[in-house]
Amino acid sequence: xxxxxxxxxxLPLAAYVTLGVIGRRLPRWAVAVIGFVPVAASxxxxxxxxxxxxxxxxxxxxxxxxxxxxxxxxxxxxIAFYLDPLSVVMTLVVTGVGSLILLYSTEYMDEDEEYSRxxxxxxxxxxxxxxxxxxxxxxxxxLGWEGVGMCSYLLIGFWYKDPDNGRAAQKAFIVTRVGDAxxxxxxxxxxxxxxxxxxxxxxxxxTAQWAVGAGLPSAAAALLLGGAVGKSAQLPxxxxxxxxxxxxxxxxxxxxxxxxxxxxxxxxxRMHTLFLLAPIVLLLVAIIGTVTLLISGFSALVQRDxxxxxxxxxxxxxxxxxxxLGVAAWSAAILHFMEHAFFKALLFLAAGxxxxxxxDEHDLLKMGGLRKRLPFAFWTFLIxxxxxxxxxxxxxxxxxxxxxxxxxLVSSHGGFWLWLGGVVGVLLTGGYIFxxxxxxxxxxxxREIGRLPRIRMKIxxxxxxxxSIVGGLFQIPRxxxxxxxxxxxxxxxxxxxxxGSLTIEATSELISSGAAILGIFIAYLWFLRRPKQVSxxxxxxxxxxxxxxWFVDWGLDWLYDRVFVRPFVYIAHINRKDIxxxxxxxxxxxxxxxxxxxxxxxxxxxxxxxxxVIGGVVVLLSMVVL
Amino acid sequence: MTxxxxxxxxxxxxxxxxxxxxxxxxxxxxxxxxxxxxVAVIFFTLGAPFVAALEVIIYAGAIMVxxxxxxxxxxxxxxxxxxxxxxxxxxxxxxxxxxAAILAGELFYVFWSxxxxxxxxxVIGPRAVGLSLFGPYLLxxxxxxxxxxxxxxxxxxxxxxxxxxxxQSP
Amino acid sequence: MTVIPLNHVLILATILFGxxxxxxxxxxxxxxMLVSIEVMxxxxxLAFVGAGAHWQSADGQVMFLFILTMAAAEVSVGLAxxxxxxxxxxxxDADAADLMKA
Numbered sequence: 001x002x003x004x005x006x007x008x009x010x011l012p013l014a015a016y017v018t019l020g021v022i023g024r025r026l027p028r029w030a031v032a033v034i035g036f037v038p039v040a041a042s043x044x045x046x047x048x049x050x051x052x053x054x055x056x057x058x059x060x061x062x063x064x065x066x067x068x069x070x071x072x073x074x075x076x077x078x079i080a081f082y083l084d085p086l087s088v089v090m091t092l093v094v095t096g097v098g099s100l101i102l103l104y105s106t107e108y109m110d111e112d113e114e115y116s117r118x119x120x121x122x123x124x125x126x127x128x129x130x131x132x133x134x135x136x137x138x139x140x141x142x143l144g145w146e147g148v149g150m151c152s153y154l155l156i157g158f159w160y161k162d163p164d165n166g167r168a169a170q171k172a173f174i175v176t177r178v179g180d181a182x183x184x185x186x187x188x189x190x191x192x193x194x195x196x197x198x199x200x201x202x203x204x205x206x207t208a209q210w211a212v213g214a215g216l217p218s219a220a221a222a223l224l225l226g227g228a229v230g231k232s233a234q235l236p237x238x239x240x241x242x243x244x245x246x247x248x249x250x251x252x253x254x255x256x257x258x259x260x261x262x263x264x265x266x267x268x269x270r271m272h273t274l275f276l277l278a279p280i281v282l283l284l285v286a287i288i289g290t291v292t293l294l295i296s297g298f299s300a301l302v303q304r305d306x307x308x309x310x311x312x313x314x315x316x317x318x319x320x321x322x323x324x325l326g327v328a329a330w331s332a333a334i335l336h337f338m339e340h341a342f343f344k345a346l347l348f349l350a351a352g353x354x355x356x357x358x359x360d361e362h363d364l365l366k367m368g369g370l371r372k373r374l375p376f377a378f379w380t381f382l383i384x385x386x387x388x389x390x391x392x393x394x395x396x397x398x399x400x401x402x403x404x405x406x407x408x409l410v411s412s413h414g415g416f417w418l419w420l421g422g423v424v425g426v427l428l429t430g431g432y433i434f435x436x437x438x439x440x441x442x443x444x445x446x447r448e449i450g451r452l453p454r455i456r457m458k459i460x461x462x463x464x465x466x467x468s469i470v471g472g473l474f475q476i477p478r479x480x481x482x483x484x485x486x487x488x489x490x491x492x493x494x495x496x497x498x499x500g501s502l503t504i505e506a507t508s509e510l511i512s513s514g515a516a517i518l519g520i521f522i523a524y525l526w527f528l529r530r531p532k533q534v535s536x537x538x539x540x541x542x543x544x545x546x547x548x549x550w551f552v553d554w555g556l557d558w559l560y561d562r563v564f565v566r567p568f569v570y571i572a573h574i575n576r577k578d579i580x581x582x583x584x585x586x587x588x589x590x591x592x593x594x595x596x597x598x599x600x601x602x603x604x605x606x607x608x609x610x611x612x613v614i615g616g617v618v619v620l621l622s623m624v625v626l
Numbered sequence: 627m628t629x630x631x632x633x634x635x636x637x638x639x640x641x642x643x644x645x646x647x648x649x650x651x652x653x654x655x656x657x658x659x660x661x662x663x664x665v666a667v668i669f670f671t672l673g674a675p676f677v678a679a680l681e682v683i684i685y686a687g688a689i690m691v692x693x694x695x696x697x698x699x700x701x702x703x704x705x706x707x708x709x710x711x712x713x714x715x716x717x718x719x720x721x722x723x724x725x726a727a728i729l730a731g732e733l734f735y736v737f738w739s740x741x742x743x744x745x746x747x748x749v750i751g752p753r754a755v756g757l758s759l760f761g762p763y764l765l766x767x768x769x770x771x772x773x774x775x776x777x778x779x780x781x782x783x784x785x786x787x788x789x790x791x792x793x794q795s796p
Numbered sequence: 797m798t799v800i801p802l803n804h805v806l807i808l809a810t811i812l813f814g815x816x817x818x819x820x821x822x823x824x825x826x827x828x829m830l831v832s833i834e835v836m837x838x839x840x841x842l843a844f845v846g847a848g849a850h851w852q853s854a855d856g857q858v859m860f861l862f863i864l865t866m867a868a869a870e871v872s873v874g875l876a877x878x879x880x881x882x883x884x885x886x887x888x889d890a891d892a893a894d895l896m897k898a
Binding site for chain 2: 798799800803804805806807808810811812813814815816817818819820821822823825827828830831832834835838841842845846848849850852853854855856857858860861862864865866867868869870871872873875876877878879880882888
């Protein structure tokens with residue numbers, strides 16, 4: 001059964017090729033089928049392939065080699081796929097959530113003219129993401145990495161006719177490129193020092209050759225972290241994600257919530273052995289995660305665009321994942337990734353229902369009272385929002401977030417301050433997401449709705465809502481009397497979680513649950529009880545200066561503009577005449593000059609030609625004779 | 627024998643000189659015929675009577691006559707050539723003379739010293755040439771006949787005068 | 797018969813050849829250019845015959861025969877072309893035919 005592994009990325013790829021070539025000529029229903037079915041089929045095959053692992057039969061990794069890619073001396077990367085519990089989780093989430101989102105998009109994008117192009121790009125994205133998570137060596141991973149970056153660009157700028165969308169896509173691509181460059185240097189470093197990019201081999205050689213805390217593994221880990229930071233939109237490279245909301249909502253759901261932005265998390269988890277050799281970098285991961293989750297939490301509190309709130313929320317939640325990674329609680333981060341994929345995709349899709357119904361309205365302040373008109377969207381949003389906030393016991397988010405916080409507290413790499421940052425973040429999370437819910441769904445109706453969602457949009461929402469609730473059952477902590485099945489499942493791949501006493505675990509859960517409920521309550525006070533505030537969505541107790549500062553993402557965009565963009569544009573402006581081009585234009589000039597010289601000899605007159613012939617004979621003869 | 631050689635040589639040189647400096651076409655051609663005759667005499671002294679005869683018959687007798695016919699056909703034009711003193715300014719001659727002088731100089735340098743003189747030479751008559759032509763050089767003879775055929779067809783085609791042919795072919 | 801030194805013959809041939817070159821380069825009339833070419837051909841033939849006599853073989857004369865044949869063919873075609881040229885351009889100035897100039 002496991003030999004079908006290669007089909008998982010190939011089916012969406014085939015869909016991409018088909019739609020890319022003949023998509024325009026196919027009727028809509030055909031495009032929808034070709035767009036959706038392969039990914040769903042991949043999901044099915046993934047379940048089948050993963051069944052030996054899921055049933056606990058085996059936990060040995062399985063490698064499937066397709067062919068040899070390069071051969072340069074000793075370096076012989078192959079196109080090969082690697083199946084172990086970690087990649088099982090990733091693949092199932094990507095294909096599962098991906099197929100649900102694609103089903104949703106068959107209805108959401110129904111009125112768009114470029115229907116086939118959308119599905120082509122989406123399938124290419126899914127194929128690239130699967131290549132990324134199934135890659136057996138870092139080169140295949142990088143192939144997928146670049147692929148998802150390109151698809152992100154293509155899909156953010158999907159409605160290319162509006163130049164703002166193009167700029168947002170460019171910004172995303174360039175910012176992640178900075179990270180990609182760092183990652184590439186990291187790959188080179190690993191290759192030159194360890195001689196291979198096969199992940200299992202790499203990990204063995206690294207532990208054999210390098211001591212903990214040495215310079216080289218720290219450098220390599222830091223560079224890979226650079227790549228992860230770019231792709232996963234963490235500090236300092238998170239500026240692209242809010243603008244990326246310019247793309248269609250299913251794109252935001254799939255790429256910028258559930259999958260691509262978690263590629264960085266996967267990378268660090270996969271290379272965790274390397275990161276364990278570099279404790280400084282690991283600490284950096286945790287710090288970046290914590291700081292990011294805090295600042296984007298604040299930014300999410302003051303946004304007006306419904307998708308931007310969710311974008312900042314994504315940045316914040318990935319911060320949690322990074323925090324989990326940074327304290328060496330790898331399985332906790334992956335668990336949160338899975339739960340986050342469920343409820344964040346649900347949030348985006350439900351937001352899509354609202355946007356779709358209000359005819360592309362994104363502004364929260366123009367929405368209100370939608371509870372009565374869109375009950376379906378309201379209930380799913382509520383479930384997802386509660387999961388995001390980590391509402392105790394009932395939602396999946398609670399389990400994953402608490403696992404991370406608890407691990408931060410007890411891990412040898414963690415500490416109290418990291419835990420505290422996480423708890424404050426929980427407060428913020430409850431606050432911003434319920435602010436959104438209260439502003440959009442409660443209060444008086446400001447605008448009438450147009451379209452109601454139909455079955456194809458409803459099914460994914462229902463499935464994701466169920467998952468958001470029951471997802472937590474995979475990992476019920478011991479303090480609540482359950483078994484940590486998820487982390488046990490991942491243990492062969494990722495090692496054990498940090499452990500401490502049950503009392504600490506229970507205390508941490510109590511405090512974070514309290515923080516979540518407190519956040520929700522404050523949002524209730526401000527936005528439900530006092531409708532005056534609703535008119536400008538601002539926070540009552542916070543000074544306006546601060547709110548404006550949070551609105552522009554703590555001024556990072558402004559900073560980057562001043563420090564990087566303007567000098568660069570200035571230099572480009574100075575170099576208008578392009579001095580680098582000069583030598584080539586000089587060459588061109590020389591050619592033209594030579595040509596003019598030769599042209600003069602072509603007089604068309606026979607007598608002149610005769611002279612030339614005789615002259616030539618004289619020269620040749622003199623060469624022979626003398 | 628050698629005296630005749632040197633006298634004919636001088637005649638040939640002077641005649642050729644007159645060929646290239648003469649303004650009148652017919653005069654130039656006649657001078658050239660004189661030159662050809664003197665070269666034929668030189669051939670005799672070299673012991674090659676066959677080619678001497680051929681020189682006179684074919685070169686002077688056919689090719690130069692052909693030239694004369696064409697010159698007659700273009701009569702009016704060439705009459706004016708006498709009046710065009712084109713190319714008779716001293717300045718025009720410097721370049722070509724210089725080139726030719728360099729070339730001749732190089733060749734003189736090569737030819738100046740010859741090997742030891744032969745004791746005696748014999749006449750190589752038509753018989754020997756014929757045997758050579760039909761022996762080792764048979765292929766050359768055939769190819770030469772191709773050449774003549776090509777020349778024949780070409781000259782015929784180029785020389786046609788009817789209106790339709792001129793309209794069709796460039 | 798007495799032997800004429802080869803280099804004398806060759807020197808004569810060179811002088812005639814040089815005169816032919818001068819004639820080719822100086823004259824602008826097409827007919828004169830063709831005549832100069834004939835002069836050059838004749839000089840070359842003289843060189844061959846002289847060499848053949850020196851080495852006492854018929855090869856020199858055979859070569860001269862071939863040159864003669866070639867000259868005949870060339871002259872006939874060339875003169876036909878001259879007639880064409882005159883018909884087209886109404887002049888025999890070689891420099892008048894310069895449509896191929898760059």
